[in-house]
Amino acid sequence: MAGGRSPGPAAPGADVPVHISLRTTDVDEAREFCRSLYYGPLRIEPVGDPGRFRFQADVVVLGPITLGEVGYGTDIRVSIAALETAYHVLVPLTGMLRSRHRGAVVLADPTRAVVFRPTGDIEVDWPASCRLISVKVERAALEREVDAALDQRVISPLPLGATFDLVDGPGRTWAAMVRLLLTELREPDALASRPRMAARWRDMVVSGLALTVEHPYGEEPAGLQGPHRPRTVKRALDAMHAEPWRAYTIHDLAALAGVGVRVLQESFRQHVGMPPLTYLRRLRLDAVHAELCRSDPGQVSVSEVAYRYGFTHLGRFAGAYRTRFGETPSQTLRDRR
Template identity: 75%
Template sequence: MVGGDPPRPGPTGSDSPVHVALRTTDVDEARAFCRELFYGPLHMNPVGDRSGFAFSGDVVTLGPITVGEISYGADVHLSIADLEVAYHVLAPLAGALRSRHRGATVIADQTRAAVYRPVGDIDLEWPGDCRLLSVKVDRAALERELDAALDQQIVTPLLLGASFDLVEGPGRTWAALVRLLHSELCSTGGLAGQPRMAARWRDMVISGLALTVEHPYGEEEPAGLQGPRRPRTVKRTLDAMHAEPWRPFTAGELAGIAGVGVRVLQEAFRQHVGMPPLAYLRRLRLDGVHAELSRSDPWQVNVSDVAYRWGFTHLGRFAGAYRQRFGVPPSQTLRERR
């Protein structure tokens, strides 16, 4: 281990980067490292001869994004069930791997990245000569980015393509941005280590990914895949809620932001968003709490503190709404993610 025990990532939205590195020939230690920094239910096992196993991982966390340069030194098989809380991209820097996700098989190499949605099992055949960038983006962050950028309703989880080009177009630029960010945050003294610059870089990675991956919201896509266009009143209200989800908005305040009456705004939301404004705000807050609990240390984070931070003032009603949306109490999410 480089630098002792891995520090825990900061809360979603944190502008302070965290760098953790590990070099080991111990399979269990490597598996625990990947579970700690990426996903708890990840399964990794060497295939065949283990004598060449030499894990190398350099991982940086910056709020809602986690970027790691990972290699194993020996052939391994990885599997993981639903990611639930994140979208993920694997972009090889050397070698290639075979990826299966949601019925699609992708050969990811230096010309093509593999993309994973929050729902659907992932199965990877990872050769020993494959070294790659593993990029995790919190689900709520990417969905907020697309939702804010478009004037139409999006389906969640996002209907992303299974891969994208790394040689030409936006994918080349995005991959270069991620490589530079990772390199800067793994060293010391650079501009990327400054919180204000790190925050801007973080936002560029998220917005760049939203513009790079294939999704059914572009003008070139069949009209049947596009959501209904949203009026400006709805768009203004959504922008305000996404900017300050913790703010104690009332129906009247939201209507004032939209410039219409309460009933008019409620009807517009039912038609173009599928629920009333305050119901959407509650879901936005619940998703934010879920994302933060899913990546937090249960010894350092208190459920009630997180709930208050996201605008919930009545913990009993919050717990009931959380269980209804995610099927488990918030305390269980906090326990199980580690």
């Protein structure tokens, strides 16, 4: 049996892939492994012969994406509450599984993937014959990519389709890219494991998924299409999303956008709905919340994460956090999902 533990949180912008694997016949050990790398309130129950339980997982964490090849050796049922902080795709390599999510029943096999949105309980009937690649993409990363690619506001969570084709079209290419990346990142000396290359692969996985899975943007959906954002606003947004922890001033952002402070503030009021620094604070709060949701309270502290994202006054940070999320940062960390 080979095992590993969930990596501690990396520094923002770090693109060093972390490979964790586990081979076990212990259901509790497999359950804890999946909870630590994916979602806390996750239930795994064998419904086939428990004596044939053979959990095998090779998982790579790379910034906002988590890729893993997983199999159980016996029939199981996986149940989980709303994902909240991520979108998730299952790509079967062998066999067929049945999932129920948001009123939709999807049969996934090597010809068709299943997609889960952040909201709604999930139940998956996973037979012994099914081995698959599991792809978790942080919610903010995918939504930011769709927003940037289409240059329009998007609602959250994205109204994604529940499935996509793996045989033809972009789904085939995306799945092949994910399989290749996972294979490469298992090897410590692979070119893809170098930070600069890993960052490019990471971006291709996220942007490729945004272009593969069905969503209404670009199809003129009623009530969803947002106003076109001018290039000056997009430059400031791109800078903030790339390095939210930086101590930007309004003058810094105006210089990056190539306009004066008053022009930038008015543009943000019209096209974003809030001033630039208010948007930056919200972006930082969302980043802290996402990290606290996935962190182990025994390995990280609230103050450590807050400082990492540019909050130097913990009292004001705690007040702003509670206003936005309805709970304290410590509660989020303790009750992480």
